[in-house]
Amino acid sequence: MRLFNLLPLVTLCGAALACGSAPAAEPPPGANPILRDRFTADPAPLLVGDTVYLYVGRDEAKGDDFFLMKEWLAYSSKDLRHWTAHGAFMKPTDFKWAIGDAWAAQVVQRNGRFYFYATVQHDDSHPGKAIAVAVADNPLGPFKDARGSALVTDATTPGPYNWNDIDPTVFIDDDGTAWLAWGNPVLYLAKLKASMTELDGPIEKIALPNYTEGPWLSKRKGLYYMTYASMAHQNVWEHLSYATAPSPRGPWTYQGVLTGPTKDSFTIHAGILDDFKGQSYLFYHNGAVTLTDGQKGNGNRRSVTMEYLYYDADGRMWPVTQTEAGISTPPKPPTGKAPALPDPGRSDPRVAVQQFAQGYPDTWPGSPALASVTRPFEQAPEPVGFHRDGGGAGRLAQTFVPRADIPLGRLSLYAGDGHGTDATHSLRLSLRDVEAGTELLGAGEGLAIAYRPQGAGLLSFDFSAHPAVVLKSGRRYALALQGEKDALTINLRASRSDVYADGEASMDDRPLKDRESGRTADFAFALYAR
16 A cells, blocks of 8 residues: 555746755555555564465554554555555454553464464553454454453563563464464463464473564474564664574574664564565564654654565575665575574683573573572573673673682583674683682683574583682682673673672673662572582
8 A cells, every 4th residue: 555646747947936846756566665654563474365464563652652552454465565454453452351552463374264363461460461362254354352361471471571471473384283482582482272272281482592572483395484583682773583493392593693673673573474476575664664744763663664585495594685675676586505604613622612501591400519590590581791781891700709619610601692703703711710810711811712692591611621620618719701892792691689699790890780770780600510
C-alpha cells in the first residue's frame, strides 16, 4: 500500500511566477521501507497459498517517548512489492488478563487454523511480560484468546530477569512437532502439544553467542536456523546474528552476524520467508520513514523493510546489506562461499582453553576450592565487557583471597558473547600476586588466549601443562582478562551486588559497579585445585 497518489505536475514559470520544486517521486514498489502508511515493527511473514500475510506491531509513540504499541496490523501481498493494508486485527486487551503492549508476535498455520502468538503485558496477577496465544479460522481473523490465560509468564521461567518472556517464534516441523522459542536475554525453547495451546514437556535454555531477543526459528533443506537480534548486551545497537543446527535442540553452530544495526533504530527484528517463487527474503525494521503528517521515524517509531536473502551451497546465509532499494531491483545472487568466522588464533600451549561446558550454569561443576558465587545464573546476570557505557576498559579483573593453599589446576569463568579473538583482537589471561606485584602465569607475562564466540556459559582454563602455581592462604590475588578498550571481544558475567566479600571486580582498576543500583559487583569465577 502506498501513501501518495501523485497528480500530474504542471510547472509554470514566468516573470511574475516563481518556479516551485516538484514533490519527491514515490519510491518504486519494493523499495524500503515497504510499509509507509503507519509506523510498523517486528515483521512476521506467513505464506498461505499464493499470498504472503505480514503481521506487525503498530508504533504510536510521540516525541522521545518509549514504545507505545496498542494493536497489531495485517498486510497481504502476492508479489511482495504491492501490499494491501487490512488494518488492526487484534489488541492486547482482547486477552482479558492482559493490560497492554502489542509487542512482537507471529502467526502459524496448522490443520486449517491460524495460531497467533504474541507478547503482551500481563495484569497484576502475574506482573511482567507474557506470551499469549489466539486462534482464528482465517489468516485475517477474527482471532480469539485460545486459552483464557497466558501460555508463558515469569512464573514459567524463574530467573534474575523480569522482562524475559517476549518475542515468541513458532515453527512446525515436517514430522508435525511444534516448537516455541522466545526470550530476552535468555533464549527459551519448548515443544507445543498438538493443540498448539499448551507446552509439551520441559523448557530448555539455549545459549547462543551474543543473543539478545527476537528469535526466528526456521528450516531449509534439512538444516535448522535460529536468526536473532544480537549484541545489545554489549552496549551497541542491535545486529542480526544466526546459528544453524541439525535439530531445534542443537547443537547450535554460531555462524556470525547476518546484518548490522539499522538506520535510526536501536532494535532490529527478523522475519524470514524462504523460497517464495524461488527466492528467499529477510524482513526487518528500521526508523527511516517520515509519514505524510510529518512524523519522523526513530527507535520507537519503526518501519518494516526487506531484502533478498541468499544461502551458499553449505546452507550458510550470505551477509545482508541494508538498502533503500530493497527488492525494487532484480536479485543478484552471490557466488561461491559465504564468509566464514575469522580464525581465533592459538592459545599459549601452557594453558588448555575449554569453551562452553554448560550454558547458563546453575551451579559450578565438581568441587571448586574457591568460588565468588554459588549459583552463577542467578547471582551473576549482568554481561560486562571491554565496551561499556560510561567508558571502556582494557582490563577486567577480580581480586580474591584463598582460605587455604590451592595448587592451581583449573579456572572457570561464567562468560560468553563478543566477536572473539582474531589476528587484530587479542586476549591475555593474568593472575597476579597483588601484595608482591608479580605475575604468576606465562613466565610473568600472562597467557595468550584464543576465544571463539560462545553463548553465556563456562569458559575454563586448565593449567596441567603450566609450571606449578600455589595460591597461598590469606594472600590477595587478582585474576584478569586483558584486551583492547572498547573491543567487542568477550563479556564476563557480573553480580548486581557485592556477593563475594573477600574481593572485588574492577575495570582498569576502577571498582565495577552495577549500572542500576550503583553497588559494587563481582565477576563469577571458580578455582579448582590440581
